[in-house]
Amino acid sequence: MGYLISGGTVVNATGQQRADVLLEGDRISAVAPNLSAHGHTAIDAQSCLIFPGFIDPHTHFDMECGSFSTADDFISGSRAAILGGTTTVLDFAEPYGAETTNDAYRNWRQKAAKSSCNYAFHMTLPRWENDTAQQMETTIANGITSFKVYTTYDMMLDDASLLCVFEAAARLNAVVCVHCEDDDMIRAATQMLEEQNKTGLAYFAQSRPAESEAAAVARVLRLAEQSGARVYLVHLSTAAALEQVHLARARGQEFYAETCTQYLVLTQDYYQSAEPETFVMCPPLRTQADCDAFWVALADGTIQTVGTDHCSFTHAQKLASGAKIGAVPGGCAGVAQRAQLLYTYGVSKGRITPEQFVSLLSSEPARIYGIQERGCIAPGMIADLVIWDPETRTTLTHDNHQHACDRSPYAGMQLAGGARTVFVGGEIVADNGSLIQAGKGQYLARK
Ligand SMILES: [Zn+2]
The missing domain is CATH 2.30.40.10 (Urease, subunit C, domain 1)
Structure with missing residues (x-):
């Protein structure tokens, strides 16, 4: 046998x-x-x-978004993951409405029961309340040792609440994943665009400025420093954010930084294309200079992991509320293509070594998130x-990308x-x- x-x-x-x-x-x-x-x-x-099986530290399968759910559930999403060589995903369990984290845990266990790849969860904390620290302990007892907080969207936490989460996480030795975009700066930028009647998707990148990410990263890192929490900055997209990462590392702070495939190989020029909605995601796509900065950051160890933030919608779902800023659900499909994209544009082009490829896609996600006995090929x-x-060789199209939606932002690429x-x-x-x-x-x- x-x-x-x-x-x-x-x-x-x-x-x-x-x-x-x-x-x-x-x-x-x-x-x-x-x-x-x-x-x-x-x-x-x-x-x-x-290679050791790849681990995607950032997916959203079967997530409710407004009146519909993401196109990929755990059956189609995990199939796509496996076909791309990803054998484990870390998905985000999220309490809806007044649900507790325990409700979310049970809900996501059920959603994922037929998954073809292994799965673990991060637990989203949409608010800080009297019993949140207790809920965090229960969550850890359920095998979820990382939490997710937002600095934007409806479920954003203010700085006082972030501090509470960070202090509890430090005490419980948990990792906190943070979505860093400054909500006030985004609201101001969006309002300014509205006043100029610039509400079309051509202006999407301007509605969420690069500075809003860098400002949130700087603030979150200081809050984490004050509380002693280990934070994990999700889906960094700008060279400006990387500057803040370098500053904090230079003063000796320990934390982790992730980027996603889309911020390495796609630029904001796509918001001027025929179907800009396919590229609507938060944070937005940025400039070629930002992409270039991330390739350097992968090679020099500034970035620990490359995830996908896989969050797929059909084209009809994308346009259900109109092609305007704020109306198009953010996210794209990519869990199947993560390794191929990083191999094509990273390893094949000599920007990263095969060993770094493994580190970014498998061993670092395993180490950071405590995924035992995986992330390395060795006896035992x-x-x-x-x-x-x-x-x-694969030429990607809108039809062969393996996800349950009808668009891929990577269509046309030769992998x-x-x-x-x-x-x-x-x-x-x-x-x-x-x-x-x-x-x-x-x-x-x-x-
Ligand atoms: Zn996400």
Whole structure:
């Protein structure tokens, strides 16, 4: 029983080697050159790379947004994830209305029950109340050790509430993910545009200025510093925010920073395109100079992880309330393409090494979020892994991106490399672009 993967190059964040990989049960039992099979099924990985299963630290599957839910639920979203080599997602559980975090936990466990990839959750805290610290403890007991707070939208927290969350998180040794955009600055910018009748999506980027992200990052980092919390800045999009990250690191503060694929390969020029709604997301797409700054930040270690913020809507959903600023739900589909995009524009172009690719997509998300026994190919680790064919070529279209929506912001791109065979818990779940075992995902309770 088990598999012998032979002839490939094993890539970890710490280095790469030509080695065979033996899988027995749900574990990796050996990694060494010239292993021999004893009743194992042989898998030829000649000219392929073998990566630890990718972990997407930032997805939104089956999330309510106004009157509808995101296009991808856990069935379609996790299928897309697996086809792209992502074997674990960290999705955001969110209390709706007056629900408690415990309600949200139960709701998301149910939503995710048929997931094809492994899953863990961050818990959104939409407000700070007397019992929130207690709810955070219960959430941690449920295996969710990271929380999410916002500095914009209806569920934004003011600075006093942020401090309360940060202090509780520091005491409970939890990570706090923070969406950083200064709400006042966004409201002011939006109002100014409205006064000039500039409400079309061509002005979307201006409605959420780069400075609003940098200002919120600076403030959040100071609040975290004061409270001793470990924060994780989600989906950073601007060079201005990176400046604040550098300043805080220079004074010795410890925290994590994430960007997303869209902020690496797409620019705000798309708001002038024929279908700008496809590119409406928060924060918005930025300039080429911002993209360039993020590639440098990936290579020099300023950024720890690349997520997707996968939050998909159909084109009809995007336009249901009109093509105006504030009316189009924000978010795009991308969970299937994260690794291909980072490989094509990062590894193939020599901007990051294959080891950094693994660090950004797998080992750092595992380390930061306490995903045990994953993120590395070594004896004893869980056998979540990807046989990656660097020679695969894909031209992405609005039809072949694998998500349950009819647009991809990456349509037209030529992608290099792709997941050929994907293992979850020692079993093949996808091969040559097809999901062959659905529903193999498990809930990963964290400690
Ligand atoms: Zn998000």
